[in-house]
Amino acid sequence: MSVKKNKINDFVVRFANVNGTGSASANFLFTKAVFRMGVPVTPKNIFPSNIQGLPTWYEVRVSEKGYLGRKEEIDLLVGVNPQSMMNDVKSVRAGGYFLYDSTKNLHSEYIREDINYIGIPLMQMCNDAYSDARQRQLFKNIIYVGALAALLDIEFNVLEELLSEQFKGKEKLIPANIKALKLGSDFIHANFKYPLDFRIERRDLLKDKILMEGNAACGLGAVYAGATVAAWYPITPSTSVIEAFIDYSNEFRDDKITGKKNVAIVQAEDELSAIGMVIGASWNGARSFTATSGPGVSLMNEFLGLAYFAEIPTVLVDVQRAGPSTGMPTRTQQSDILLAAYASHGDTKHVLLFPSTPKECFDSMLDAFDLSEELQTPVMVMTDLDLGMNDHISDALAFDDKREYKRGKVLDASDLDKIERFGRYLDVDNDGITYRTLPGTHPTKGSFVTRGTSRDEYATYSEDSEAYQRNMDRLNRKWDTTKEMVPTPQVYQNKNGSKNGILFFGTSQFSAEEAMDILKEEKIIVDAIRIKSFPFNKEVESFINSHDKIFVIEQNRDAQMKSLLMIELGFDHKKLISVLNYDGMPITAKNIFDQIKSYL
């Protein structure tokens, strides 16, 4: 069999499993092995809102060029779920491979002439090799990983090494796992031609990169940012942010002397209560946060308005999923942009951060706590299910030990002694950001009642029109200050190379970058900018101004980022052309390319 060069380190393997059968760790073993061989790899979980029984898929793209977006063409499908097998067979590209459990004969309706079949009697092999029922189920998964190692040229010792790391402390489990891997690879060696016409070859493309889920990076970022209070209500796909925070806190926040915890984590009765606790804790001077998804942000609207108007630091991670309403809880989208930007009734606007990678999730948490305390306002870290719940190749996490927490304008007792009269909402520095005090600071100075009602500069309840308007105008002044403080966008070129630009944010980055390369192959050059925050910095405005057409790439139906650009910067809707994807799956480069091509 001739090996086509372009198929080295460039293919997609999809695993079709039954939820709850232990396939996740086997599939991750496959991903991690590719990673260890120095080859860029990007896995996507496509899973149901279900604990056990429904179909689940795990799609792994291997890309020598480092393309980390999703690709729709499936080269090899591991189909071990009878429930979804009909569609799984259909999903393989012509000339691709379908690997299945051949313990029973494959029914004729599953036979396609234009694909190749690799039958392995997984169940039979497990029954012969293992006596325990649970082992028989689990090792079926390991056997197909062993088979893939042979088919795709994965170094066997890499797999062995990964297993010994995974079972550190439980070493007696290792031999049974290695036996299963061998069963799989030996079967291929004995019965099939190998490797396939696409395969993996060792590279050194990853250097010090890591493989991590965005949610774990957010949780760890909160630990590094000094969060001491977390309040939350479980909701997919955000739950693992707090779970990571709990795990890392167990590791890093136990007081070595007393054994007590330097953190308080409370599972609230609902999202309303969770955000209320965050606001109460932040008001009282602790760094505090919550993590939720769209339905949670809907519930938190009332409190977000309070935090905006009463000016209380609040950090919220929104791991977006497909809405509206309950929507598709286990599918990805970027559809909370407008909800988050203008959360709550009345005139409100909120600071948003848009990380794209686990490293940026980590950094966003550090920034979010600093910004929310400096600005005394909510800051929302807008990730999505794709970033949060899938492993991503990312630059290594970094923390500068010299970086100090920016706690903002908080007066202590000696500051208060120097002031004749403290005014909580007095704009002393003319930047819209006023000074706050914490309870318990001074016996006679600095106390005030925080409220969601209108008040004057001294925090006294007031229905005076002028006092109300002065306050609203000052909040706008603060918003202008904010524009200078939020992270600046990534601009892809020093000098404009085209009249056309593409604009994107968050997880659209991977496919957008790949689409630029495909366009370039067709001699279509576009400039690019990646937005990292809201409010928009002046760099965003000048990028749009300096191009004729801007393709705004986003993963929602209603072009929410485009709307935000039109509302906030006043751009003509004709200048901003939407490139949308809202089927709940991560956007692909081909999709972006096709949509842009149709305009050019």
Added chain:
Amino acid sequence: MTYLRPKFRHPELQKNKLGYTVDYYEGALSTLCAGCGHDSISAGIIQAAYEMNIQPHKLAKFSGIGCSSKTPAYFLSNSHGFNSVHGRMPSVATGANLANRDLIYFGVSGDGDTASIGLGQFVHVIRRGLNMTYIVMNNGCYGLTKGQDSATADQGSKNKSGNVNLFEPIDLASLAIETGATFVAQSFSGDKAQLVPLIKAAMNHPGFAFINVISPCVTFNNNMGSTKSYDYVREHIEATATVDFVPDMKEISVEYGKGTHKNVTMHDGSVIQLHKLAEEWDPLNRQSAMNAVLNAKSKNEILTGLLYVNPDARDLHHMIQTTDKPLNSLTKSDLCPGSEMLNAINADLR
């Protein structure tokens, strides 16, 4: 509304142990209706804080939305206050308490704020045993929106417009006992002699302390046929026992006959003295307290006084094992694992 407050203070006002006179514990001028029961409760809070020698700035006061929730502006002006959103005060107080366990947490709410929109947060803050005092100023109606029935209005009670409430009331005291409050009391805004010691004991309680105070709405629910009017409450009130709170044992001077009083000693050595006990009621027994409340209800009586106390109460911090230092006082060196540790984490992710 009271427009003017005399600035004159008696020159020989007594000072408490901290050297403060009672006016140091006052707040801004009340904007509630003249004769509002809530103002009497505010006065009780001021008196209790004064007698307890509390440093006002070491207390934080919380409320939700409604007439009652306005009152934190009217007492303890040297305390930070947080007038939050409707029915959500418990969560804000919870967060604040988690951030700094060294302050005293004092919440004020109404029957709409607690029994309707805030019922979920109310029972959950109780479950968690937050160390706070939670007072409901309960008048059975919505004052700020002009007199609609609330969820604590008794079935058959008539409001000012003559409408009769059709629905079963929520009994906040028995609900609090049921859901695990470790200090539950009931009182009447017109009975300062009973209310002040109850507030003192509640502030001293190391867990969740709840006081349901019947506080007639003079404007919308003080009419004939209302079961929350001054006249009705005065006629139907039945005290469990008279209450004294003694922060320091040495001050006990009165001796009572056997079987007519009970001392409940708290962990810090302070004592709640209960006099003239009802025979069938034991304030240390949750079930007995529950029975007493239900019995009184069946007789159309409003049982006041201390209903239930657990002197061994443990609060949320104890349950989740937070460190003794206030969390808001921890610094980067206490909290941040640093770059070296991060490098190790990175290595594990390769």
